[in-house]
Amino acid sequence: MKNVTAEKKYMPEMPQKEVEELNTSIKDASEKIIADNISRMKKTDPNRPAGMQYFDEISNFFGKRQKEIQEQKAKGKKVIGYFCVFAPVELILAADAIPVRVNSGWYDTSKIGDRIVPVEVCPVIRSTIGAKMIGLSPYLELSDTVISTLTCDGMTKLSEILSDSTPVWTMTPPRVKDSPQSLQLWKEEIKTVKTQIEKLTGNKITAKKLKEAIETMQRASKAFRRLQELRKGNTVIMGRDAMLVNQAALWDDIKRWTQKTEDLCDELELRIKQKAWACPPDTPRVIVTGTPMFWPDNWKLPTLIEEATPQGVLVGDEMCSSDRLLYDPVGIDEWTMDDMINGIAERYLMASTCPCFTSKDGNEDRVNWLINKVKENKAQGVIYYVVRGCILYAMEYTRVKKALDKLGIPVYYLDTEYTREDVGQMKTRVEAFLEMLTARVDI
Amino acid sequence: MASTAGIDMGIQTVKVVILKDGVVAARAKASSGFEPAKAAEQAFAEALKAAKLTKEAVAQVLATGSGMDIAPYASGNVSMMGADAKAGVFLFPSARTIVDVGAEEARAVKCDERGIMQDFVVNERCAAGAGTFIEAMARALEVKLEDMGPLSLKAERASPINASCVIFGESDVVSLIHRQESKPEIARAVFDAMADRISSMVHRLGINPDVVVVGGVAKDVGFVDSLKRKLGINILVPEYPEYAGALGAALTASSRVKGA
């Protein structure tokens, strides 16, 4: 699956005119949606932190960042796209390439993806396929190759489908985290990817460069965690804003992102001192857990929560597209090449709370992290969010519910699709849930 | 005690309940049609007349139901689940699980002794667990909607309907007719199919007795009978089950007036 094959196995022949029309119309719609989301976020918090302005700007897929990456590509840099949080970003940075996460958050492209895969398939996958078919995603189009980690069935077949149009490197994480062979297998995958990156970029990944890359990401983790710390008390930043900051790390230049996030955190600390809360302190505090949500279209649920009557606030989440993203750093003992590769392999495998694993203790890593988050962020309720077709997350619901029931935290299972049609239905459920949380507090 | 009112803006029918001195003073309903707000005004006026109150005498009005945002006179909203919980406990103090089967949606709410909801579940995306299913099946059987219930009680057994979708259910029924299954049996099968869906929804929530069933469909004896059998426990049905939503909204209005 290394080279783009001449005969397409999956991708259909689409007339150029149709591709262009769809691309233009969805791109225009998308830019409007991005602007709309931001204006709605501004409306919910009229006193939004000034530091958010940078993130608003960088959130436009078709703007500044696209230009930057194009310019760097022209100078010879390689762009490596990736899907899950299993891809070793440190290695990409060490080889002086640009990492960018290319999961698709466009609703409209999922209907295009429906042409070649059934509707029962995860909408994120269908949306990504559709985006590829019409060349919508700037970052996916700019990628010289895509790292696809075969975590779920959808990803497994997505790799094949995408290989029709772009080089795809697969990485196979083991399904059991803690057997001795698992780490061995995963280390081999990491080493293979390292060689592939070196070959693509023509740069050797030396111990020195890898150390710098790991330290860059550690600093990013530090800024990331700092932002999360500041959300533990009364709300100084609305959940959607914080989520946007988190997501920006997926495609932005990580060093600049770190700096801007630290600046934002400075501003938030000042607000905490001034007690300038973004919403009343008695607003029901909600945590969302489940399938990752991607900008721009899939902001549906957080928007409903924070614009509902009664208003709720998203104080944190357990999603690999947001609060889980950079939480775990790579811990290095000796800074030798071997130790660094070990550290990277372990961080990406062992610290993962993805439900794609099976374990005797029932993904206790995820449950523990969620419980810790609920306690530390003083959440009053959890919304368990699943997209239809995501079997892994859907099946773990019972496990999570049981654990949260013990704590007396209400959990609500909400499943939806990549569509705007069910906003009305979702609104009633979300509002009922928030009403329930308010009533519990009033007791 | 202040008088309050609740308006349930249902998809098919608008219902109004007025509470005076802690008891139900009036009930009124009107078909939603194309102008549900007008229908609500009409029903509200009717209820006021029956309760012998002026509009000004009503301290607070709250709306519920899928059309709650366009309800006239209402100063705020209550979720359908919250309203059901309040109404259930008011009607039967021992109620802890309230099942609301409406025209197009069914939901179940768990509550405590004060009518404060603890958990809820909604039937997902499928009308085969709601009133329209009965309407469609009545059409296929060429039976009047209000006759379906009594007809089904005459059946000795039920011929199963396998379809998971209302659309296919209709053709299922037609094929049963061609097989010369008797109408009572088919009618009972329709209610059993519905009760199946409702009961699995309630099981997802967890059953806490006593169970109360409200909503328009609860008037149908055939459905209540099937649900009793599927859940395996006794269920309580109030006298005017379709007004539960509006009642709950009025009760919530009362508690808010008190609280304020």
Added chain:
Amino acid sequence: MYESLAGALLGATAALGLALAGILGILIWKKDRTRKLSYLRFFIQVVSLVGIFYSFTLALWLSGFFLVIFAVTFFSGRFFCGWVCPFGFYMDVVALVRQKLGARYFSLPERVNGALNKLRYIIAAVILVSPLFLGGLTITQASGIQALFLRGPYRPIDIMLSPLEPLIVPFTGSIASLGFNSWSFSYPYARDILTYISIPNVTLVLIYVFIALTLVSTFMFRRFWCRFCPTGISIAAANRFKALKWMPLLHISKVEEKCTKCGICKRVCPVQVTDVYEQKGGDVKTSICLNCMRCVEMCPYEGCLKMNVADKTVFKTRNWLEPSNSE
């Protein structure tokens, strides 16, 4: 006599003062949270080595040391092994050299590691009961150091003290004479080999082979000797009996919810303890742990791992997300 005692006391106080100053200095100067405690430990190891050498010169009854070490494990488990033992120090220095060379280390398969740990008790038992079988053995080597150790049939028990051997000892009778003041070069277990395997021309070679083996093995597997060292028996291993559950007082405690099973604690442990990783919260009391506290230093989740004395926390994981070099 009182002058010499006073002098010794003064010297001891001055030494203690310097040591404390050094400790404070390290804690302030070294900002890197992933290494601060390790620097401190290194310093304490150096101080211990100097202290042990000094005590060799004082003609104290050195065998008593073993009783002290053994008793202290009641309270602190194998703290001695991690912070005081000179042999451990030499092994840590070798590990440092290896790191500077950029070479990797290896890990023993878990079963082998576990088996070696059990072997430790067997070796220790053999040594401790050996006097019963060597009743008539008399050591013909006559030198002033006799007074420092156990005599007669109890002599073999001194093997347990061998890891304390400084590389230079203030008496003759070791590997090679230093050439002045009757001091000689030495190495842990060297004098035991000389004493018990007395074959002319072969013994010295054996000693050199032993030195090479221990150095090479610890180059490859960190703290290799510690995994089966007989001195490292800890009474705290008796905490499997309910009455002694509180042993050792100094132990690791883990908060289950904060653990993400990232595995860093397992990776950095020099003796491959897996209990900290595997155990679900609560007190982690393993008889292998050297209390080097690397796991607590490196765990990236605030408050997840703690070093507790009984119930009081003396050291816990901090958010160390600051790279080793300042920007």
